[in-house]
Amino acid sequence: xxxxxxxxxxxxxxxxxxxxxxxxxxxxxxxxxxxxxxxxxxxxxxxxxxxxxxxxxxxxxxxxxxxxxxxxxxxxxxxxxxxxxxxxxxxxxxxxxxxxxxxxxxxxxxxxxxxxxxxxxxxxxxxxxxxxxxxxxxxxxxxxxxxxxxxxxxxxxxxxxxxxxxxxxxxxxxxxxxxxxxxxxxxxxxxxxxxxxxxxxxxxxxxxxxxxxxxxxxxxxxxxxxxxxxxxxxxxxxxxxxxxxxxxxxxxxxxxxxxxxxxxxxxxxxxxxxxxxxxxxxxxxx
Numbered sequence: 541x542x543x544x545x546x547x548x549x550x551x552x553x554x555x556x557x558x559x560x561x562x563x564x565x566x567x568x569x570x571x572x573x574x575x576x577x578x579x580x581x582x583x584x585x586x587x588x589x590x591x592x593x594x595x596x597x598x599x600x601x602x603x604x605x606x607x608x609x610x611x612x613x614x615x616x617x618x619x620x621x622x623x624x625x626x627x628x629x630x631x632x633x634x635x636x637x638x639x640x641x642x643x644x645x646x647x648x649x650x651x652x653x654x655x656x657x658x659x660x661x662x663x664x665x666x667x668x669x670x671x672x673x674x675x676x677x678x679x680x681x682x683x684x685x686x687x688x689x690x691x692x693x694x695x696x697x698x699x700x701x702x703x704x705x706x707x708x709x710x711x712x713x714x715x716x717x718x719x720x721x722x723x724x725x726x727x728x729x730x731x732x733x734x735x736x737x738x739x740x741x742x743x744x745x746x747x748x749x750x751x752x753x754x755x756x757x758x759x760x761x762x763x764x765x766x767x768x769x770x771x772x773x774x775x776x777x778x779x780x781x782x783x784x785x786x787x788x789x790x791x792x793x794x795x796x797x798x799x800x801x802x803x804x805x806x807x808x809x810x811x812x813x814x815x816x817x818x819x820x821x822x823x824x825x826x
Contacts, residue, residue, distance in 0.1 A: 541620075541623060541624045541628050541629060541630065541631060542629065542630045542631070543620065543630070543631045543633060544630060544631075544632055544633070545632075545633050545634055545635065545638065546634065546638055547634065547638060547639075547679050550593075550630070550632050550634075550679050550680060551679060551681075553630060554593075554680060554681055557590075557591050561590070563589070563590035563591045564588075564589040564590045564591070564683045564684070565589050565590070565591050565592075565593060565680065565681065565682045565683055565684075566585040566586075566588045566589035566591070566592050566593070566682055566683065566684040566685065566686060567585075567592075567593050567594075567595065567676060567677070567680045567682035567684070567685045567686075567709075568581045568582055568585050568592065568593070568594045568595070568685070568686050569595045569672075569673060569676055569685065569687070570594060570595060570596055571596070571597065571598045571599065571612065571727070572596040572597075572598065572613075572614055572615070572616070572619050572727075573612075573613040573614060573615055573619065573727040573730075574618070574619050574622045574623070575717075575725050575726075575727065576717050576725055577688055577690070577716075577717040577724075577725040577726070578622075579622060579626055580714060580717050581686045581687070581688060581714050582594060582623070582626040582627075582628060583626060584686050584712065584714050585684070585686045586626070586627050588684045588686065588712065589682075589683055589684055591629045591630070592627065592628050592629050592630075593628075593629065593630045593631075593632055593680050593682065594623055594628045594630070594631050594632070595631075595632040595633075595634075595676055595680070596616075596619060596631055596632065596633045597632075597633065597634055597635075597639065597672070598612050598614065599639070599668060599669075599672045600636060600640075600668075601640070601664070601667070601668030601671060601672065602665050602666075602668030602669045602672065603665075603668070604662045604663050604664065604665055605663075607662075608728075608731075611731075612727070612728075613727050613728075613730050616633070619631075632676075632679075632680070639672065639675060646671075647667050647670075647671050648667070648670040648671045648674045648701060648705075649666075649667045649670060650666065650670050650697045650700050650701050650704070653666075653693065653696055653697045653700055653790075653791055654666035654667070654670075654693075654697060656784065656791055656793075657693045657782060657784050657791060657804055657806070658693055658781075658782075658806060658815065659693070660782065661781055661782075661806075666693070666694070666697050669694055669697065669698075670697060670698070670701050673685075673698055673701070674701065674705070674707075677702075677707055677709055682709055683708075683709065683710065684709065684710045684711075684712060685698075685709050685710070685711055685712070686712045686713075686714055687711065687712070687713055687714070688713070688714050688716065688717075689713045689714060689715055689716055689817070690716045690724050690725075690726070690815065690816065690817070691815070692788075692802065692804055692817045693791060693804065695711070695713050696788075696789070696791060698711060699711050716816070716817075718744070721741050721744070722741055722744030722745070722747075722748075723737075723740050723741055723743070723744060723814075724743070724744070724814070724815070724816045726814065726815075728812055728813070728814070729812075729814075731810075731811065731812040732809060732810065732812055733810065735776070735777070736777055736809045736810040736812065739775040739776050739777050739778055739809050739810075740809045740812075740814060742771075742772045742775040742778055742807065742809075743772075743805055743807055743814060743815075743816040744816065745771075746768045746771055746772055746805065747803065747816060747818045749767075749768065749771060750764060750768060750803050750818070750820060751818070751820065753767065754797055754820050754821070754822050757823075758797065759796050759797045759822055759823070760795070760796065760797070761785040761786065761793065761794050761795055761796065761797055761801070762795070764785060764797065764803075765783045765784075765785050768783055768805075769783055772805075772807060775809075777809055777810045778807055778808065778809055779807070779808040780805075780806075780807050780808075781805075781806035781807060781808060781813065782804075782805065782806050783803075783804075783805050784802065784803070784804045784805070785797065785801060785802070785803050785820070786801065786802060787801070787802065788800060788801065788802035788819060796822070797820055797822035798822050799821060799822055799823070800819055800820075800821065800822075801819070801820045801821075801822055802817060802818075802819060802820075803817060803818050803819075803820050804816075804817040805817065
C-alpha cells in the first residue's frame with residue numbers, strides 16, 4: 541500500500557495507473573478511525589475497480605462552530621494497518637494546508653437537499669462535505685466512489701452534486717453496518733459512556749417499532765413521528781434533534797407513508813449526536 545499526502549503525488553500515481561495499465565479506480569472517502577463500517581466500504585470498493593484509494597482526512601469545513609473537530613477520534617497507525625489488511629492500494633492522507641491552501645475561497649453547495657434534516661442544526665456542514673468530496677473527485681479522478689448509507693442525506697447530496705456538475709463517477713451506497721445490539725457503527729460511538737451506550741440503542745429500537753407499526757397499518761407520518769418521539773424520550777440522557785419521515789429522493793416531508801418512505805433521525809445521547817435511518821415500506825399509493 542502506498543501512502544501519499546499531497547495532491548500532486550496522488551495525481552501522479554493515478555496517472556501512472558491509467559497510462560501504464562489502464563486501471564479503473566474506486567475511491568472511499570473517510571475521516572479515519574476505521575471500524576467495520578469503513579472496512580465494508582473498502583471490501584465493496586475492491587470488487588468495483590482494479591485499484592482502490594482510501595482518503596483519510598478530518599475535514600474541518602464540515603464541522604460547525606462548537607462541534608468536535610479537535611476531539612474527533614484519530615488513530616493513524618491502526619488505520620494504516622487495517623487499510624493494508626483490506627488490500628487498499630493507496631491511502632491518501634493530506635493535511636489542511638494541502639486541501640485548503642492560503643487564498644482558498646471556492647465552495648460547492650447543493651442548496652435544497654442541504655436545508656432540512658442535519659442541515660438545520662449543522663450550519664454549513666454540507667457545504668463543507670460537498671466541497672471536499674468534489675475536490676477528492678478532481679484529485680483522484682475515480683470511476684466509482686463508495687459511501688455508507690448511514691449518512692443518508694450526505695449520500696443524496698453527493699448524488700445530486702455529481703448529476704448537476706456532470707462529474708463522471710458512479711456513486712455506490714452501502715448499507716448500514718451495525719453493532720450486535722443494532723447501534724449503527726460510527727467513530728463517534730467511542731464518545732459514549734457505559735450508561736449512554738445503553739440509551740444509544742433507542743434509535744435502532746425506534747426503527748424496529750416504526751417497521752412494526754407501518755406493517756400493522758400505520759400510514760400517518762405525523763402520528764408515527766410523534767409516537768417515536770415519545771418512545772425515544774423514555775431512554776435516559778436522550779434529546780431529539782429531528783425525526784424526519786418523507787421522500788427518500790427529494791427529502792421533502794410527506795403526510796402519508798407510501799410504498800417507499802424514508803425515516804431518518806438524529807438524537808443526542810449525552811453529548812454525542814447519533815444518526816440513523818431506514819426505508820419504510822408502506823402500502824399507500826397516494
